Amino acid sequence: MRKTLHIYNTLSKKVEDFKAHDDPIVRMYTCGPTVYHYAHIGNLRSYIMEDVLEKALNYDDYKVKRVMNITDVGHLTSDADEGEDKMVKGAEREHKTVMEIAKFYENAFFDDCRKLNIKKPETVVPATSMVDEFIRVIGVLIDKGYAYKAGGNIYFDTAKLDNYYVLSNQKEKELLEGVRDDVEVDSNKKNKTDFVLWFTKSKFENQQLKWDSPWGTGYPGWHIECSCISMKNLGEYLDIHCGGVDNIFPHHTNEIAQSEAYLGHKWCNYWFHVQHLNDQTGKMSKSKGDFLTVSVLEEKGYNPLCYRLFCLQSHYRKPLLFTFDALDNVKNQYSKLLSRVASLNKAQGGIDHDQFNVYKSRFLDALMNDLNTSDALTVLYDVLKSPLNDATKYALVEDFDKVLSLSLTAEDTRAHSPAAEKQADDDLKTFVEEKLKERTDARKARDFAKADAIRDELAAHGVTIKDTREGTTWTLQ
């Protein structure tokens, strides 16, 4: 049952009806991570919402082809006094070679994704693997008159375009140059929005990764990789390009400029941007030093999927404020949700297909309404509260989880972090089992003072107990 996706398009600043260029195939490109450090949970908010978008489209019977780049070269940094390539900086910090560090953090990134149930795009391309293609495309741009050489570097001439600002609505005369004091003004540029396609004159002396090119030994500018990787793998017509809002200008604006200059026609129809995760001081940022990673959440005892639920409860176009109080709320919510699903007897009754489709349709409506994940979760709660039999409820939960990806029906999921759960050694196990037996006897004898004393004693060993209908259980925290 195909429904129309209503999706906000940064290009038009409006919610539009989505139409794939080559229905039912959807070609989707995502700006991937710069692999010089761990991703923080704010970065991951974008990837979670892009994951939901991909899965929602597949749920709506599209076939999504998705490509992501890995930026392992060329991004300059400004969080040091005198810039260095980010990769070089990371390598120095970790005493490793640039390529080792890139691989290390790429693996770390996909590890985080796996913990958050973010599906890895089928095509992932490191920028360093496609430098030949960057050089070829830059050559074409020069031949077509869109690029010029100055001061040893190749620049894109933004004045050659009629509508450079389509995406951002900026006006050239209003743009401030060097708004941030750490940015140097480049006197080689003809226009202040021109950007470098190929560097041979690096202001960074210890640039380690270099390639030969017709314009001299150097390295690519930081916009060209996304255009080339996308066009090479997804062709001349892109349906959806994703990224965080901070990429709109200049990165995505420049991608449009160079791609359409190269192709000679419109390139991408829909631009999907995810708002930032903020903390009390504003946007979460690696430059600020301390930042929250998935590992930190795990160490603090949260299952990473609590964070995924936290994001799904909000809307991708709304700024979201992160606090541990808020995450604690969601941890409770997630825990309750899991136990409600776990209590379902999936063998009870047959699946009521009519009702299944009614709820499925409501769930899809929520997603198709500009990815209203918060409303989609409400449909999930409505299912759990409904008078449907357990078999039907379970089937619906399983179905919804194709998009939500909260591991709702996985047997071993817990709201607290499995990584934070300590393993009890055999001695402690024996000790606890003995004490519990003693306590059970005391309770039978209605000697509650003794029973409570034993509970306190176990608590002192970090053991928490729970009396359930099936007997007493315990966990070590």
Place this chain on the structure above:
RNA sequence: GGCGCAGUAGCCAAGUGGUAAGGCAAUGGUCUGCAACACCAGUAUGCGCCAGUUCAAAUCUGGCCUGCGCCUCCA
């Protein structure tokens, strides 16, 4: 200075002109010795502010206020 996103209960949040969904927390209750779990109940005369349009506005229009982001590192 310009451009963009947002502002609904303690927190997250739905709502797209017809009289405020849902979740978490807190509160009261039921249940088992007590905890915990589970379940039940009620919880915004109000939707940043001020005008306007309308029989009717959180929803439309105008103005303003506040927060966040971008303007060559960033998701």
